[in-house]
Amino acid sequence: MPGTTPILEADRLVKTFGTSTALDGLSFTLAESESLGLLGVNGAGKTTAMNLLLGLTTPTSGTIRIFGLDLWKHRIEILRQVNFSSAYTALPSNLLVWQNLNVFAKLYGVARPKQRIEELLELLDITHLRKSVTGTLSAGESTRVNLAKALLNKPRLLLLDEPTASLDPDIADRVRKLLRKLQHENGLSILYTSHNMRDIHEVCDRLIFLHGGKVLAEGTPDHIAEKFNRSSLEDLFIGVARGEVDAIGLK
């Protein structure tokens, strides 16, 4: 049964960079075993929100609680049970895949690192890459190695910033199914951003549509499109991007 305390609570997060406002009072919660998608046009504030939640950036105002604890008071304790993967980070290119995973297994204090690494390599279908040099992998292969790193510590909360950006349809499909499986079997909570509507439909139970750092709409994928009289999420997305939806949305 999902606990009563949300896994993640963001309360009125504001982030300004100089005079520009990247997040303008973002509040949401994420329940145990729930998967929440952050959707929005380029520059909507998705990555900024992720960075705040990971403690990489400090908010201008607002609070973040993860597992019921204040992020900035219990950062290390929280990060032990969180993990992250994105299209714009990489593992050191000059090490072998298993070496990189071993370093992070130790950083996260994984109990039987060797066994856990083998398990994940198998799960992501990259056992054959164990001894490859990380820098020589194809984009899709290295995305899967990054995902393996993100799962090493059996996180309770997983933050994924465009994780399927470079995967082929087959692998992307497998990754989505894997995430779903972990969510249902292990109670993993996921915060997800993607520009791929298929991803969003298949992975996310609930969506937050961000625009200009504000929540434009919140709900299930179908519900959101419907609310704006759009035939699909994709259609809504294009509407927002071209400024056709904004006015209705903010009303």
Added chain:
Amino acid sequence: MPFSINTVHALVLRYLYLYTRHPVRLVELVFWPLVDLLVWGFLTTYLQRHGAGDFPSSISFLIGGMILWDVLFRSQQGVAISFLEDVWTRNLLNVFVAPVRTAEYVGATCVVGLLRVGVTLVILTLVAALAYQFHLTSLGLGLLPFLGNLILFGWFLGMISTALIMRYGQAAESLAWAIPFFIQPLAAVFYPVSVLPSWLQPIALTLPCTPIFEGMRTVLSGHPVPWANVQSALVLNLVWGTLAALFFAANLRYVRKSGLLVKVATQ
């Protein structure tokens, strides 16, 4: 402050993997110091032949100064380059979202600094002894406290370099190499502080390495270890260490606030 040795170990492991997979990276630890040693070694041999008076002891001044300077420099480099390595490989965010305390991260880079100093020191000591009959052990009991203070100061300069690179991005990368040389003219590496113009001397004396280089010359001239110099170096290191830690923490706060941490990590 809680501090986990396991975390430091894991971070150091990454550099051990790197150096064992790419032994060519160790070349810089051997090549540059050797070139330096040869230049200073032959220069002093030349001075000895053509100079007058008590030149033999100045031979050891120059070679000793060069070796001890390299200890300081490699220690600083270990810290700064370990950080840069994470920037270059876009790994920094992975480390910063892992349960790693700042002190553990900095601690790991210091250990790498120590390892780098170790490699260079072994090689320089051997070559100096074989080629120029200079024995580092002639520093006697002063050797360990001298080295210790230089390594400490190297760490602190490394932390300052790292903080600046975090803040000013890859454009400031060359600081990793330049910072030690900013202070070298004042550090009395190859000549005594008394050579400096009088207005520069007080500034020189704020550097923890200055009393060490002065102390080295004292010992090499046949005097006992000037423990007062070791003591002032320690006190100055305490001050520099505190300031470097505060500077690092302030910069980290600033780059978290301005978003520059993410920027330097993903550029």
